[in-house]
Amino acid sequence: MVPMPPAGSFCRIRLRNATSSGPEAGVEGASRFQQRIWRLVGETVEIAKQSAGIVRASDDDEALSLRKVVHRAVHNVGGDIEGLRFNRAVAQIYELTNALVRSAGLVAVAPAARLAALEEGVERLIQLIAPMMPHPAETCWEALGKLGLITDAHWPAVDSALLVDDEVTMPIQLNGKRRGEIVVPKGLPAAEVEKRVLSLDEIVRMLDGKAPKKIVIVPDRIVNVVV
Amino acid sequence: MSVERYNPREAEPRWQQVWDDAKSFVTNTDDPREPYYVLEMFPYPSGRIHMGHVRNYTLGDVVARFQRAGQECAASHGLGRLRLAGRECRHGAWAQSRHWTRQNIGTMKAQLKTMGLSIDWTREIATCEPEYYQHQQSMFIDMLAAGLVTRKKSKVNWDPVDMTVLANEQVIDGRGWRSGAPVEQRELTQWFFKITDYAEDLLTALDGLTDWPEKVRTMQRNWIGKSQGLAFSFGLTGAPEGFDTLPVYTTRPDTMRGPTFAAIAADHPLAKALAEGNPEIAAFNKLCQQSGTSAEALETAEKLGFDTGIKVTHPADPSWELPLYIANFVLMDYGTGAIIGCPAHDQRDSDFARKYGLPVIDVFQPLDSDAAVGDVAFTPPKTQKVRYVQWFGEPGAEITCREAMDQTLALFEQNGWGEAQTQYRLRDWGLSRQRYWGAPIPIIHCEVCGTLPVPKKDLPVVLPEDVSFDKPGNALDHHPTRKHTTCPQCGGAATHETDTMDTFVDSSRYFALYRALRRPPRPFRPWPTAGCRWINISAASSTRSCTCSIRASSPAP
Ligand SMILES: [Zn+2]
Numbered sequence: 001m002v003p004m005p006p007a008g009s010f011c012r013i014r015l016r017n018a019t020s021s022g023p024e025a026g027v028e029g030a031s032r033f034q035q036r037i038w039r040l041v042g043e044t045v046e047i048a049k050q051s052a053g054i055v056r057a058s059d060d061d062e063a064l065s066l067r068k069v070v071h072r073a074v075h076n077v078g079g080d081i082e083g084l085r086f087n088r089a090v091a092q093i094y095e096l097t098n099a100l101v102r103s104a105g106l107v108a109v110a111p112a113a114r115l116a117a118l119e120e121g122v123e124r125l126i127q128l129i130a131p132m133m134p135h136p137a138e139t140c141w142e143a144l145g146k147l148g149l150i151t152d153a154h155w156p157a158v159d160s161a162l163l164v165d166d167e168v169t170m171p172i173q174l175n176g177k178r179r180g181e182i183v184v185p186k187g188l189p190a191a192e193v194e195k196r197v198l199s200l201d202e203i204v205r206m207l208d209g210k211a212p213k214k215i216v217i218v219p220d221r222i223v224n225v226v227v
Numbered sequence: 228m229s230v231e232r233y234n235p236r237e238a239e240p241r242w243q244q245v246w247d248d249a250k251s252f253v254t255n256t257d258d259p260r261e262p263y264y265v266l267e268m269f270p271y272p273s274g275r276i277h278m279g280h281v282r283n284y285t286l287g288d289v290v291a292r293f294q295r296a297g298q299e300c301a302a303s304h305g306l307g308r309l310r311l312a313g314r315e316c317r318h319g320a321w322a323q324s325r326h327w328t329r330q331n332i333g334t335m336k337a338q339l340k341t342m343g344l345s346i347d348w349t350r351e352i353a354t355c356e357p358e359y360y361q362h363q364q365s366m367f368i369d370m371l372a373a374g375l376v377t378r379k380k381s382k383v384n385w386d387p388v389d390m391t392v393l394a395n396e397q398v399i400d401g402r403g404w405r406s407g408a409p410v411e412q413r414e415l416t417q418w419f420f421k422i423t424d425y426a427e428d429l430l431t432a433l434d435g436l437t438d439w440p441e442k443v444r445t446m447q448r449n450w451i452g453k454s455q456g457l458a459f460s461f462g463l464t465g466a467p468e469g470f471d472t473l474p475v476y477t478t479r480p481d482t483m484r485g486p487t488f489a490a491i492a493a494d495h496p497l498a499k500a501l502a503e504g505n506p507e508i509a510a511f512n513k514l515c516q517q518s519g520t521s522a523e524a525l526e527t528a529e530k531l532g533f534d535t536g537i538k539v540t541h542p543a544d545p546s547w548e549l550p551l552y553i554a555n556f557v558l559m560d561y562g563t564g565a566i567i568g569c570p571a572h573d574q575r576d577s578d579f580a581r582k583y584g585l586p587v588i589d590v591f592q593p594l595d596s597d598a599a600v601g602d603v604a605f606t607p608p609k610t611q612k613v614r615y616v617q618w619f620g621e622p623g624a625e626i627t628c629r630e631a632m633d634q635t636l637a638l639f640e641q642n643g644w645g646e647a648q649t650q651y652r653l654r655d656w657g658l659s660r661q662r663y664w665g666a667p668i669p670i671i672h673c674e675v676c677g678t679l680p681v682p683k684k685d686l687p688v689v690l691p692e693d694v695s696f697d698k699p700g701n702a703l704d705h706h707p708t709r710k711h712t713t714c715p716q717c718g719g720a721a722t723h724e725t726d727t728m729d730t731f732v733d734s735s736r737y738f739a740l741y742r743a744l745r746r747p748p749r750p751f752r753p754w755p756t757a758g759c760r761w762i763n764i765s766a767a768s769s770t771r772s773c774t775c776s777i778r779a780s781s782p783a784p
Contacts, residue, residue: 034233034235035232035233038232038233078293081289081290081293082290082293084286084290086286086289127296130292130296131288131289131290131291131292131293131296132285132289134242134288134292134343134345135235135238135239135242135243135343136233136235136238138238138242138245139233139238139242149245149246149249149251151246151251151292151295151345152249152251153296154296155293155296
């Protein structure tokens with residue numbers, strides 16, 4: 001995990017770039033982050049080029065969960081800037097970037113559905129960084145083939161249906177020790193949760209071919225595997 | 228797409244040029260959307276941008292760019308952001324001040340531009356330009372007509388070498404911060420904004436400033452310093468002719484049975500009258516006037532007193548006499564310049580009493596002790612219950628100081644010994660400065676007609692640029708021709724006021740001018756009050772008082 005620079009770093013990086021003599025402290029993190037976003041934009045453009053002609057399909061689960069992350073971030077960053085909570089806004093942008101980088105690696109698996117979500121996500125990400133880092137945002141905007149200046153673009157709309165939190169994260173315990181977690185739709189029946197837990201790579205590895213003695217599931221709360 | 232690194236050195240100037248060419252940040256005043264105005268404190272043109280500026284302006288820029296992008300909802304925002312202004316030039320660079328300021332503004336503006344801040348530079352203002360300060364001169368004339376500007380004598384810190392007035396902060400250990408010369412207390416006739424007329428408004432309006440940090444609101448409340456107290460007069464025995472009584476204001480009427488002395492300021496009219504016939508008193512008064520007048524200076528200075536030999540008599544009991552001192556810790560411009568000394572419940576009075584061997588009378592004691600108050604004055608919070616042993620109410624009453632104060636006030640009013648009075652610590656704003664760098668005060672002095680405002684058609688009164696700083700003091704005073712003019716009333720020879728305005732007057736109003744459209748620098752245009760939909764702002768101290776006064780003296784639209 002890349003450590004997150006505070007909002008002040010984005011102030012300093014602008015001074016350093018402007019005067020080439022400003023203080024360096026804390027600027028490196030912000031500088032690396034700019035390069036990371038620039039690479040993500042490059043990758044996205046490249047994937048889109050290779051996928052030319054593919055008809056964008058409707059969402060699959062992975063795409064839907066990415067879209068939720070994206071819309072949640074747009075919603076939160078807007079509120080944070082309005083409330084002058086700049087460090088929180090930066091934290092949200094960082095989380096979104098992590099999700100998008102991970103997602104770019106997964107697009108190849110189901111390009112039809114996931115590419116559209118990735119493209120939307122990257123475009124929104126650039127809009128979210130624009131108030132803080134307007135120069136790289138314009139460069140990225142141009143690279144994404146967008147018309148006009150991002151400076152003149154409207155703040156992205158949020159699909160409020162995607163803000164509804166209908167997923168829960170259930171911790172998984174093995175003999176009472178926390179070994180992982182699983183994200184499932186709210187209210188998923190215990191039998192279905194059990195099936196999904198047992199198919200998880202790390203659980204399969206830990207069970208090492210043995211059958212569990214007992215699996216206790218409190219729906220929406222916790223999974224306890226006893227061996 | 229290639230995997231080249233993002234290159235800020237290439238990208239940043241390029242986009243700045245694009246934004247500039249597209250006039251991206253010029254405010255569109257025809258935008259029908261609800262306006263949004265981002266304002267940061269404008270910089271003092273010291274010459275270079277520093278980290279404090281960068282942080283402020285970048286965070287402000289984040290908000291501005293975000294608001295410009297509008298919201299997802301229907302209500303979006305247009306905005307103007309604009310700033311940069313020249314202010315007083317710092318010491319050491321007086322010689323080419325305005326030229327120097329302009330140069331610095333140029334340097335700083337270039338630096339701010341390379342940061343890519345979304346500033347509407349078409350609205351840039353510099354307070355050193357007549358185009359800016361002409362409004363201030365016009366407002367001064369309006370406020371004078373409305374009775375909100377007065378001219379009165381006041382005590383100032385005077386640097387005899389630099390020949391200028393110093394703020395309390397500029398007096399360090401009794402010496403001028405630049406010259407190092409011992410500072411004198413002098414009386415000068417100065418111009419004042421009567422901000423005390425707004426003391427109550429300023430105080431009550433704080434309740435509405437819920438976005439302000441509580442710390443700042445408390446500072447403001449203390450600065451206004453509202454108190455409810457007792458106004459009464461001591462009788463005088465042995466005082467010079469013409470001094471029959473001595474008016475006093477005290478915030479602690481509950482201690483009226485505890486005073487063991489009275490004291491007046493060294494520049495109290497009575498102290499001055501006594502000095503005339505007594506070289507010893509004259510010397511003592513002079514000594515008092517050499518120390519600073521700031522609260523800190525008074526707090527730390529050794530308490531000094533001079534027993535005048537005069538006795539004062541208590542309003543409630545004319546047979547009760549107390550000695551009258553002149554003391555260095557009493558201020559003429561707070562209250563009436565005279566105090567009652569109650570050593571048991573005021574540390575300053577306690578120090579003074581010990582030094583001069585004066586008695587101590589306990590007015591009240593803690594509930595859990597009946598030991599006499601010692602070297603440390605007993606000053607509990609006014610809401611704490613104590614036992615009153617020496618006061619005008621029921622002996623031994625166990626009540627709070629607040630209750631005792633109220634009861635004593637009522638008793639004094641009933642008996643005609645004094646009356647309740649509200650006072651404020653807030654002083655009028657002395658805006659006169661005896662130096663070149665500031666907006667000239669638009670006043671003409673005529674020997675026949677007196678003091679007259681410059682007719683508005685003759686504004687602005689421009690600060691001359693051909694000045695010499697060879698001599699100490701006010702360059703406007705030395706200027707060979709600038710001072711001389713003709714009286715607008717009788718046409719006779721007259722002189723221009725040579726005082727200039729405190730530069731805080733400049734910075735009290737810039738937030739409102741940014742929204743004004745660019746106008747040709749001359750001739751004078753009136754202060755733009757119409758269509759102020761851009762301004763709904765709450766700002767600090769001097770700005771708040773200035774805004775009140777502008778509101779009060781502006782003709783209704
Ligand atoms: Zn005249």
